[in-house]
Amino acid sequence: MTTSMDRLAAAIHGTPCDRIPVFCNLIDQGAIEMGMKPQEYFSRGDCVAEAQLRMLAKYGHDNVWTLFYVGKEAELMGCDKIKFALDGPPNVENFVIRSWEDIPGLRVPDDIESHPSFAEGARCTAILRREVGGKVPICAYVTATMTLPAILMGMDRWMELLFLGPPELTAMLLEKCHELFVKEIRAYRRAGADVLVYSNPFGSTDMVPMNFFLERSLPWIERDIAAVGTAGIVYYCGMASMNRVISRVLERTGIGVYYLSPLDDITRGRELIAGRALTCGVINDIELIDWSPEQIEHEVERMIAAGKPGGKFLFGTGVMPAAIPEPSIRAMMNAALRFGRHEVTAS
Amino acid sequence: MLTELITQYNEALIDTDRDRALQVVHDAVARGVSPEAIVFEVVLPAMDRMITCMTVSGDASIAQHFITAQISNTVTNEMLTRFAVPSETRGRIVIGNSFGDLHALGKRIVIGCLRARMIEVVDLGLNVTAEQFVEGALEHGSPIIAISSMMVHTARGPNGCLGVRRILQERGLEDRIKVIVGGAPYRFDHTLWQTVKADAWADNAMAGARMVEDMLLGVPR
Numbered sequence: 001m002t003t004s005m006d007r008l009a010a011a012i013h014g015t016p017c018d019r020i021p022v023f024c025n026l027i028d029q030g031a032i033e034m035g036m037k038p039q040e041y042f043s044r045g046d047c048v049a050e051a052q053l054r055m056l057a058k059y060g061h062d063n064v065w066t067l068f069y070v071g072k073e074a075e076l077m078g079c080d081k082i083k084f085a086l087d088g089p090p091n092v093e094n095f096v097i098r099s100w101e102d103i104p105g106l107r108v109p110d111d112i113e114s115h116p117s118f119a120e121g122a123r124c125t126a127i128l129r130r131e132v133g134g135k136v137p138i139c140a141y142v143t144a145t146m147t148l149p150a151i152l153m154g155m156d157r158w159m160e161l162l163f164l165g166p167p168e169l170t171a172m173l174l175e176k177c178h179e180l181f182v183k184e185i186r187a188y189r190r191a192g193a194d195v196l197v198y199s200n201p202f203g204s205t206d207m208v209p210m211n212f213f214l215e216r217s218l219p220w221i222e223r224d225i226a227a228v229g230t231a232g233i234v235y236y237c238g239m240a241s242m243n244r245v246i247s248r249v250l251e252r253t254g255i256g257v258y259y260l261s262p263l264d265d266i267t268r269g270r271e272l273i274a275g276r277a278l279t280c281g282v283i284n285d286i287e288l289i290d291w292s293p294e295q296i297e298h299e300v301e302r303m304i305a306a307g308k309p310g311g312k313f314l315f316g317t318g319v320m321p322a323a324i325p326e327p328s329i330r331a332m333m334n335a336a337l338r339f340g341r342h343e344v345t346a347s
Numbered sequence: 348m349l350t351e352l353i354t355q356y357n358e359a360l361i362d363t364d365r366d367r368a369l370q371v372v373h374d375a376v377a378r379g380v381s382p383e384a385i386v387f388e389v390v391l392p393a394m395d396r397m398i399t400c401m402t403v404s405g406d407a408s409i410a411q412h413f414i415t416a417q418i419s420n421t422v423t424n425e426m427l428t429r430f431a432v433p434s435e436t437r438g439r440i441v442i443g444n445s446f447g448d449l450h451a452l453g454k455r456i457v458i459g460c461l462r463a464r465m466i467e468v469v470d471l472g473l474n475v476t477a478e479q480f481v482e483g484a485l486e487h488g489s490p491i492i493a494i495s496s497m498m499v500h501t502a503r504g505p506n507g508c509l510g511v512r513r514i515l516q517e518r519g520l521e522d523r524i525k526v527i528v529g530g531a532p533y534r535f536d537h538t539l540w541q542t543v544k545a546d547a548w549a550d551n552a553m554a555g556a557r558m559v560e561d562m563l564l565g566v567p568r
């Protein structure tokens with residue numbers, strides 16, 4: 001039987017398979033699925049794994065997640081307060097860096113694998129490995145060096161430092177973030193993650209001007225990737241658009257998978273990638289909340305028609321908001337599985 | 348002379364170079380360009396130009412919005428003190444992040460743009476409840492409540508704009524107080540502002556500030 005892993009491999013290599021892979025990123029739905037309060041749910045890796053497996057059985061997509069919430073990375077750096085919500089994702093509440101003076105003292109833990117905040121993630125990964133390892137791609141999320149300061153000091157303070165502050169301090173902070181980045185990628189690989197989503201809104205010209213991207217963001221992307229290799233790495237700008245930078249990132253790093261934004265034109269993305277990597281077309285899951293079943297089907301059909309011809313295409317979602325009704329998730333999945341079928345099926 | 352000044356100033360904004368932008372302005376003042384001309388012919392048109400850049404070519408990043416808002420606000424503030432005839436404020440509004448939302452950047456950019464347009468702004472802060480928005484507006488005599496949200500649940504939740512609308516309705520304040528919203532989710536769903544029962548929204552801070560000004564001056568949109 002064809003597995004999700006087979007589909008992903010076929011999509012990456014452009015070889016025949018039964019259908020395109022479909023990634024459905026259900027993170028905020030986990031606590032609801034388990035009938036638990038978010039705070040308790042997110043403190044237990046076994047529950048997060050269980051929710052991923054239940055939702056996998058329910059919707060039939062092709063991936064599972066080890067991501068709890070992005071603020072976990074801030075916890076590794078000392079963040080002691082997360083704001084939980086019943087109807088949405090947790091957020092960093094206390095910033096580790098409150099003034100520029102805090103930067104020199106910031107410490108990356110020597111061993112992140114023994115850090116309590118990582119340990120539950122590792123526990124979750126181990127369970128997923130045991131249950132679906134080798135069959136369903138296990139995804140992990142890691143924030144890029146250039147973007148990580150946003151959750152350590154807040155996006156506004158980071159922009160201020162980056163564009164108006166002393167360059168030595170910025171450089172010092174980025175070195176530390178890079179150190180954490182490398183440790184995280186290695187730890188997730190050891191724990192058994194197959195897909196490593198490299199999240200970098202600062203690698204999108206929605207966030208920074210093109211000149212800045214070329215002079216500052218791109219060199220850090222190169223350094224990040226040179227340090228950890230491209231295996232399993234997915235380029236992702238946190239739902240900011242990337243068509244304007246894809247060619248350069250591809251040429252300079254060799255990253256093999258591009259997870260577009262709904263704001264990117266899929267046809268254009270494919271043209272830019274030109275068979276050199278896997279293109280992931282991403283549905284606008286914020287509009288999805290209010291779409292009718294017909295609208296959902298129509299949109300999925302349109303996206304797949306734009307991406308599938310010629311192969312090397314994956315259909316994906318963003319970080320699905322909790323407000324999306326279950327029937328809408330099913331309608332999206334049904335349409336994606338149906339329109340994603342290939343004429344030629346693997347034997 | 349003004350044309351050259353405008354070009355140099357705009358280039359500095361595009362390069363997110365605050366020091367150069369301020370230098371260009373200070374040099375111009377030293378050469379005798381009036382503070383009024385700086386504000387009305389350089390600073391405000393530059394913000395409008397950025398709106399056009401964004402809508403026509405999708406060509407201005409958040410970093411440019413942020414730096415432009417900061418510089419515009421600084422320059423306007425500085426020039427206002429030197430106006431020949433003191434300029435009147437164009438009105439006062441309250442702004443905050445919706446309940447549960449701790450993301451300050453969008454709000455800060457909007458505040459910068461508003462102040463640059465000589466609109467007084469009372470910042471109600473982060474994680475503001477619907478009650479606090481309405482109370483704030485009444486206390487400060489603000490005909491407009493501006494709400495920034497970076498996430499779906501804080502934009503759509505009952506304690507966000509929908510809550511503000513409910514209170515305005517219950518207290519018969521809808522004629523007196525209008526609500527404008529913005530932030531990441533609205534940029535992904537252009538009908539969301541109607542779903543949450545706002546009176547208006549804007550895709551970016553520059554356009555948002557101009558819209559607020561129009562609303563304050565009663566210009567029909």
Ligand code: B12
Nearest residue numbers: 070089091092155239453495498499529530531551552555
């Ligand atoms: C950069 C980014 C990140 C960074 C930094 C986040 C941070 N600020 O702390 C990182 C990678 C760390 C990140 C993490 C997360 N993110 Co994020 N992120 C983004 C991204 C790419 C940009 C957000 C941003 O900061 N923009 C800068 C601000 C200034 O832009 P803006 O809000 O759009 O504001 C402009 C206009 O909208 C307008 N405006 C703003 N407010 C107002 C108000 C009024 C009245 C008006 C008129 C105009 C206006 O003016 C501004 C300037 O022109 C967006 C996607 C996107 N393309 O927008 C996702 C996004 C905001 N993130 C999202 C999510 C879910 C998260 C997480 C919660 C994920 C998780 N489960 O952990 C975490 C939260 C981290 C935390 N705080 O603890 C979602 C939110 C939607 C949702 N599902 O609820 C988004 C939309 C991505 C998506 N489509 O799924 N993120």
